[in-house]
Amino acid sequence: MGLRTERQRHDEAARGGRWAVELRGVHRRYGRGASAVHALRGIELALPAGTFTAVMGPSGSGKSTFLQCAAGLDRPTEGTVALGGTPLTGLDENRLTELRRTRLGFVFQAFNLLPSLTVEQNVLLPMRLAGRRPQRHHAADVLARVGLDGLGRRRPGELSGGQQQRVAVARALVTRPDVVFADEPTGALDTTTAREILALLRDAVGRTGSTVVMVTHDPVAAAHADRVLFLADGSLVDHLDGAPAAAIAARMTTLTPA
Ligand code: ADP
Numbered sequence: 330m331g332l333r334t335e336r337q338r339h340d341e342a343a344r345g346g347r348w349a350v351e352l353r354g355v356h357r358r359y360g361r362g363a364s365a366v367h368a369l370r371g372i373e374l375a376l377p378a379g380t381f382t383a384v385m386g387p388s389g390s391g392k393s394t395f396l397q398c399a400a401g402l403d404r405p406t407e408g409t410v411a412l413g414g415t416p417l418t419g420l421d422e423n424r425l426t427e428l429r430r431t432r433l434g435f436v437f438q439a440f441n442l443l444p445s446l447t448v449e450q451n452v453l454l455p456m457r458l459a460g461r462r463p464q465r466h467h468a469a470d471v472l473a474r475v476g477l478d479g480l481g482r483r484r485p486g487e488l489s490g491g492q493q494q495r496v497a498v499a500r501a502l503v504t505r506p507d508v509v510f511a512d513e514p515t516g517a518l519d520t521t522t523a524r525e526i527l528a529l530l531r532d533a534v535g536r537t538g539s540t541v542v543m544v545t546h547d548p549v550a551a552a553h554a555d556r557v558l559f560l561a562d563g564s565l566v567d568h569l570d571g572a573p574a575a576a577i578a579a580r581m582t583t584l585t586p587a
Contacts, residue, residue: 348411349378349508349540350399355408357394357563368394369405370563378413378507379538381531383551385577386560387585392544393512395560399542400433400510401425413507430459434501434539436530438513440493442485442500448472449481452499459504471499475529491522498529502539509533511543515550527553548577559584 357369368391376382386392397403398410401417410417413432417425434455435441442451452471453463472481475495485493494514501509511530515523531553533539543554551557552574559567561584569577 347378347414348375349380349413350374350376350542351409351411352399353409353411355398355405355410357391357398357403358406368563369398372398372408372565374558374565376540376542378540379534380556381534381541381554382543383554383557384542384544384560385546385548385551385557385581387581388546390560390584391563392560394563396510396512396542396544400435400508401429427459430455431504432507434504434506434509436494436497436501436509436511436514438516440485440490440497440517442493442496444485446484447481448477448483448485448488448496451485451496452481452503455500455504461504467503468499471503472496474502474532475499476525489522491518491525494518494522494526495529498526498533502533502537505537506539508540508542511541513545514543515545515547520549523547523550548574548581551577 352372352374355369355372359366359368372395384392384395394403398405401410401412412428415428420428446454449468452468456463456467468481472478475498477492477495477499480488480492485496488496509530515526518526527550530541530543534541545551552572555570557569557572557577558565559580566584567580569580
């Protein structure tokens with residue numbers, strides 16, 4: 330596998346019109362009139378397939394709103410979002426839910442596993458919801474990939490935090506999604522475990538060509554991404570490619586109000 334630069338990937342995707350995630354003129358306002366909050370102010374963004382992008386910004390800069398809009402969990406007030414070339418704008422709630430279940434994966438800070446289901450049942454849940462026949466070997470394959478061989482019959486409560494997040498990553502990957510959205514996936518983990526989870530996300534990008542979009546406040550986590558986007562006051566104000574954690578942290582300090 331050749332090493333392509335961020336620029337080459339970008340140019341290739343632009344030529345083929347193959348954007349995994351595309352936001353054009355996206356605004357999101359909460360409320361109306363004088364008390365309206367403008368959480369996103371005209372986001373322009375196109376992410377090529379097979380890339381790992383981190384989104385950073387101070388608290389209140391619009392990171393959650395960005396993720397919700399990009400993942401079709403919330404609708405922009407203005408502008409368009411397309412995933413894998415499919416515009417979300419015209420889709421009714423049923424189609425949107427179907428698209429999320431079949432083409433997207435989600436990883437959250439709090440793992441969000443169902444405690445009464447086994448690990449294997451948790452991992453296969455997205456396949457069931459997507460109406461595909463879940464097969465044991467699917468769970469076994471993806472659990473082996475995240476280093477949880479043989480733990481399929483346990484309940485989440487019997488696992489460590491790091492293992493639970495591995496289950497969540499397995500669940501996110503089982504449908505072979507085009508895009509995985511991760512919201513502070515390492516926020517509840519120690520440094521070593523966090524690094525392992527980030528390596529799994531990186532592996533999903535390299536191995537299956539998934540696209541990962543991760544919101545984080547941690548420069549060390551963001552340094553695992555190909556590109557870091559910086560949000561401030563609802564606008565994308567900068568990006569860094571292949572930057573080390575120290576450079577990302579330094580850029581963040583210039584965005585955070587003293
Ligand atoms: P971040 O994730 O970077 O902390 P958010 O996307 O949560 O930022 O919030 C961006 C802005 O939108 C903030 O000013 C926040 O108070 C506001 N906001 C977020 N959600 C709502 C909501 N449901 N109703 C009103 N304002 C909201």
